[in-house]
Amino acid sequence: xxxxxxxxxCCLIALSGTAWGADLPDDLQWTTNIxxxxxxxxxxxxxxxxxxxxxxxxQTFRTIGPDANGAFRAWLLDxxxxxxxxxxxxxxxxxxxxxxxxxxxxxxxxxxxxxxKAEWSDGEPVTADDFTFMIKLMRSKDIIAxxxxxxxxxxxxxxxxxxxxxxxxxxxxxxxxxDLLYSTNLAxxxxxFYKPVNDKNGDGIADDFVRRYNFKAEPTxxxxxxxxxxxxxxxxxxxxxxxxxxxxxxxxxNRYNVxxxxxxxxxxxxxxKKHFEKGDLDAFGVVLPSLWHEKTDTExxxxxxxxxxWGFNQTPQGAGGLWLNTAKPLLNxxxxxxxxxxxxxxxxxxxxxxxxxxxxxxxxxxxGQGLYTNTDIKAPEFEPKKxxxxxxxxxxxxxxxxxxxxxxxxxxxxxxVTYAARHHTPRIAYLKEQAKLAGLELTLNLIDGSSAFxxxxxxxxxxxxxxxxxxxxxxxxEYFHSVNANKPQTNNFTNYSTxxxxxxxxxxxxxxxxxxxxxxxxxxxxIIAEAYVIxxxxxxxxxxxxxxxxxxxxxxxxxKKTDSLFSISAxxxxxxxxxxxxxxxxxKEAMEDGKTFEPVTIVNDTYKF
Numbered sequence: 268x269x270x271x272x273x274x275x276x277c278c279l280i281a282l283s284g285t286a287w288g289a290d291l292p293d294d295l296q297w298t299t300n301i302x303x304x305x306x307x308x309x310x311x312x313x314x315x316x317x318x319x320x321x322x323x324x325x326q327t328f329r330t331i332g333p334d335a336n337g338a339f340r341a342w343l344l345d346x347x348x349x350x351x352x353x354x355x356x357x358x359x360x361x362x363x364x365x366x367x368x369x370x371x372x373x374x375x376x377x378x379x380x381x382x383x384k385a386e387w388s389d390g391e392p393v394t395a396d397d398f399t400f401m402i403k404l405m406r407s408k409d410i411i412a413x414x415x416x417x418x419x420x421x422x423x424x425x426x427x428x429x430x431x432x433x434x435x436x437x438x439x440x441x442x443x444x445x446d447l448l449y450s451t452n453l454a455x456x457x458x459x460f461y462k463p464v465n466d467k468n469g470d471g472i473a474d475d476f477v478r479r480y481n482f483k484a485e486p487t488x489x490x491x492x493x494x495x496x497x498x499x500x501x502x503x504x505x506x507x508x509x510x511x512x513x514x515x516x517x518x519x520x521n522r523y524n525v526x527x528x529x530x531x532x533x534x535x536x537x538x539x540k541k542h543f544e545k546g547d548l549d550a551f552g553v554v555l556p557s558l559w560h561e562k563t564d565t566e567x568x569x570x571x572x573x574x575x576x577w578g579f580n581q582t583p584q585g586a587g588g589l590w591l592n593t594a595k596p597l598l599n600x601x602x603x604x605x606x607x608x609x610x611x612x613x614x615x616x617x618x619x620x621x622x623x624x625x626x627x628x629x630x631x632x633x634x635g636q637g638l639y640t641n642t643d644i645k646a647p648e649f650e651p652k653k654x655x656x657x658x659x660x661x662x663x664x665x666x667x668x669x670x671x672x673x674x675x676x677x678x679x680x681x682x683x684v685t686y687a688a689r690h691h692t693p694r695i696a697y698l699k700e701q702a703k704l705a706g707l708e709l710t711l712n713l714i715d716g717s718s719a720f721x722x723x724x725x726x727x728x729x730x731x732x733x734x735x736x737x738x739x740x741x742x743x744x745e746y747f748h749s750v751n752a753n754k755p756q757t758n759n760f761t762n763y764s765t766x767x768x769x770x771x772x773x774x775x776x777x778x779x780x781x782x783x784x785x786x787x788x789x790x791x792x793x794i795i796a797e798a799y800v801i802x803x804x805x806x807x808x809x810x811x812x813x814x815x816x817x818x819x820x821x822x823x824x825x826x827k828k829t830d831s832l833f834s835i836s837a838x839x840x841x842x843x844x845x846x847x848x849x850x851x852x853x854x855k856e857a858m859e860d861g862k863t864f865e866p867v868t869i870v871n872d873t874y875k876f
Contacts, residue, residue, distance in 0.1 A: 339837075422776060589731070605657045726753065824871060
């Protein structure tokens with residue numbers, strides 16, 4: 268066993284405590300799982316540069332602290348392995364940084380044995396010290412990240428080191444085994460990178476952490492590291508090499524096949540599309556109905572140089588739609604909020620602007636999280652007459668000369684909708700026109716790129732149009748606990764909170780029983796739905812991408828959890844694609860010689876809901 272990184276098959280082994288140190292329990296039952304089906308292809312070829320783009324240059328390379336929640340954060344953190352991961356099809360736990368794990372008898376502790384091959388991208392080994400340091404970092408006030416401060420103090424009780432490759436994570440409250448791995452599945456932070464400089468308060472973290480590390484990307488445990496940065500122009504990730512430690516794990520083999528990922532900053536999607544069709548980008552997202560149905564009928568597609576792919580998935584859908592800021596005047600009135608919900612024609616938008624391709628999200632807090640999702644909740648239908656009745660109850664019982672409602676103070680029923688993508692303008696414009704039928708004015712407030720999230724997280728918005736990502740378990744503390752209300756740089760975008768909600772959130776966080784946590788989740792979702800602080804938007808349970816014919820992928824390209832076939836806008840893909848250099852050469856020569864190929868459109872509905 269000691270000579271091999273992984274066990275053969277899924278089994279249980281009792282290890283003696285003396286092998287790992289006096290404090291390690293001597294009756295642990297260690298388990299692993301390498302019996303799940305692989306989903307990468309043995310035909311994958313290593314090499315080449317995948318070329319993609321982002322719409323704005325990141326405001327920071329930090330993944331915690333002010334402005335760290337921007338879109339580029341996914342590139343820096345989200346693809347990095349945790350201790351364990353979930354198989355994208357079977358949903359079973361499989362190894363990642365840890366090769367084995369064992370449950371303590373207290374229902375609060377999980378023990379992990381690290382892969383001894385695991386390294387940071389700068390060559391330093393990943394050890395248990397990087398996990399104990401992570402707790403210290405996340406609890407430090409110097410990082411200016413209240414959510415992390417609270418979570419890693421109140422939810423995670425401690426991380427214990429037993430030797431260089433053995434550690435345990437203990438929760439503050441006991442949990443059902445089904446939730447224990449999920450809740451203790453942490454990712455390390457490189458202790459050697461964050462040297463305790465300028466640490467006057469003595470907590471081991473630099474007092475000027477936010478400024479000092481603003482544009483210093485930390486080493487990664489992922490297959491890629493940030494290599495070249497041209498400020499405002501491009502960012503390039505470089506593969507750490509074929510000897511990347513992850514390839515000792517069977518689930519990582521034949522993944523992350525390209526040698527580099529170059530990300531250009533192209534602020535306009537139409538310009539990015541032109542770059543793609545000239546061959547300067549390798550793939551391009553065509554989820555937008557206008558792109559899929561109309562703008563992919565150009566010469567490169569007809570001649571078979573560019574292919575199209577539509578693949579369905581079953582990923583959890585996060586919270587989103589219209590977030591109403593209850594700290595703003597008028598929006599603290601529930602009658603106004605109810606009116607807005609009934610005056611918002613998302614269904615009409617989907618049908619008339621989005622060609623019926625998207626699906627209305629029934630619940631503003633998301634769907635697809637099993638029994639945590641309250642399936643009794645239905646999205647409000649568009650009823651402008653009923654909306655007008657609620658507006659009248661709120662005192663907006665007169666109609667101005669422009670058709671917009673006013674109250675006795677002469678205040679107009681008008682709110683700005685903040686959004687971040689220019690291609691969303693026709694969608695918001697449709698909602699604006701329909702809202703007029705109820706005497707409601709919605710004005711458009713487009714703020715491009717990462718600046719929009721900063722604007723909204725600082726609570727400057729009236730209404731924000733955006734979606735949030737989601738894991739397998741809903742998170743409520745960041746969105747609705749009172750400690751995050753009316754504070755900048757938090758995710759309580761609605762500024763909604765009540766004593767009852769605070770109590771339910773803490774019960775949900777600390778509850779042992781999975782069944783009771785699921786019931787609490789459904790109760791929280793019902794209260795939020797009845798508060799009308801989020802108007803449910805739409806969801807897109809698939810990926811649609813265009814790609815040059817030299818881009819290759821496994822015979823079964825989709826898994827249930829495949830968000831993207833390629834690393835188009837963030838590494839939400841599983842890294843199973845590769846570049847075929849011979850096909851690239853053949854395609855380039857064919858274009859020069861006027862040779863064509865058969866057009867290709869693939870629709871994969873294996874995991875359609």
